[in-house]
Amino acid sequence: MTALPTAPVPGAILEAALYAPDLDAAEAFYGGLLGLPRLMRAGDRHVFYRVGATILLIFNPAATAEPPAEDALPVPPHGARGPGHVCFAATEAEITAIRTRLVAAAVEIDSDFHWPNGARSLYVRDPAGNSVEFAEPRLWAS
Amino acid sequence: MTALPTAPVPGAILEAALYAPDLDAAEAFYGGLLGLPRLMRAGDRHVFYRVGATILLIFNPAATAEPPAEDALPVPPHGARGPGHVCFAATEAEITAIRTRLVAAAVEIDSDFHWPNGARSLYVRDPAGNSVEFAEPRLWAS
Numbered sequence: 001m002t003a004l005p006t007a008p009v010p011g012a013i014l015e016a017a018l019y020a021p022d023l024d025a026a027e028a029f030y031g032g033l034l035g036l037p038r039l040m041r042a043g044d045r046h047v048f049y050r051v052g053a054t055i056l057l058i059f060n061p062a063a064t065a066e067p068p069a070e071d072a073l074p075v076p077p078h079g080a081r082g083p084g085h086v087c088f089a090a091t092e093a094e095i096t097a098i099r100t101r102l103v104a105a106a107v108e109i110d111s112d113f114h115w116p117n118g119a120r121s122l123y124v125r126d127p128a129g130n131s132v133e134f135a136e137p138r139l140w141a142s
Numbered sequence: 143m144t145a146l147p148t149a150p151v152p153g154a155i156l157e158a159a160l161y162a163p164d165l166d167a168a169e170a171f172y173g174g175l176l177g178l179p180r181l182m183r184a185g186d187r188h189v190f191y192r193v194g195a196t197i198l199l200i201f202n203p204a205a206t207a208e209p210p211a212e213d214a215l216p217v218p219p220h221g222a223r224g225p226g227h228v229c230f231a232a233t234e235a236e237i238t239a240i241r242t243r244l245v246a247a248a249v250e251i252d253s254d255f256h257w258p259n260g261a262r263s264l265y266v267r268d269p270a271g272n273s274v275e276f277a278e279p280r281l282w283a284s
Binding site: 004104137 | 151154239265
């Protein structure tokens, strides 16, 4: 077997994606409740948010599963169905404040516990059913 | 309408998730070809990678869709099907080197183009069919 040419190892995630059929409901959650700054909304196709150095992409899978138009940029189709997952970094105090706000907005708490290493994780569902977590970064400390 | 209590806006994504039914094939791609450092593998349930400050979680949706065992931590079930999306940050030169390595490994290039603002994006598929992008961070420069 011939050795493959080497290449740099990716050092950051630039975009994370979730899928949601109702982008208005997604906006009410990610923009309204979480307060994320919106980067763009493209009709019923997608809404993007800035989360620090990473962009959170929320796609309507019915739209993104379609191949691009002939005169459009050749962005490959994709589109998952069913509950996905994302986790936001937050301190313990931030998780407490976020929980209070979500509960006041009648968002059900799916789970709220401490991992064996002591890090806290709070889980809720977005309107599309995605499992949205808020966790202390020390969960993954090396 | 009563005003909701305020809460800090999440400032970073700690975990991004993809789904893949064949975790050995996922390891060959994310670990072997991309060279990401593996954080953990749990049988046929998941394999996690460190990508800078973010953890890339790759789940077998058949396993994660099951509710947790009574004696396990109450991690909520999730599990999407169909092609998802993730994007790694890379410079133009890094994208070129990654493309060369992927092509040498017989990975098909889905797309490789420059956006209107000049940023380059390379797209391939992981073995599960997820759309994996490598893009210059200036794509999202504000």
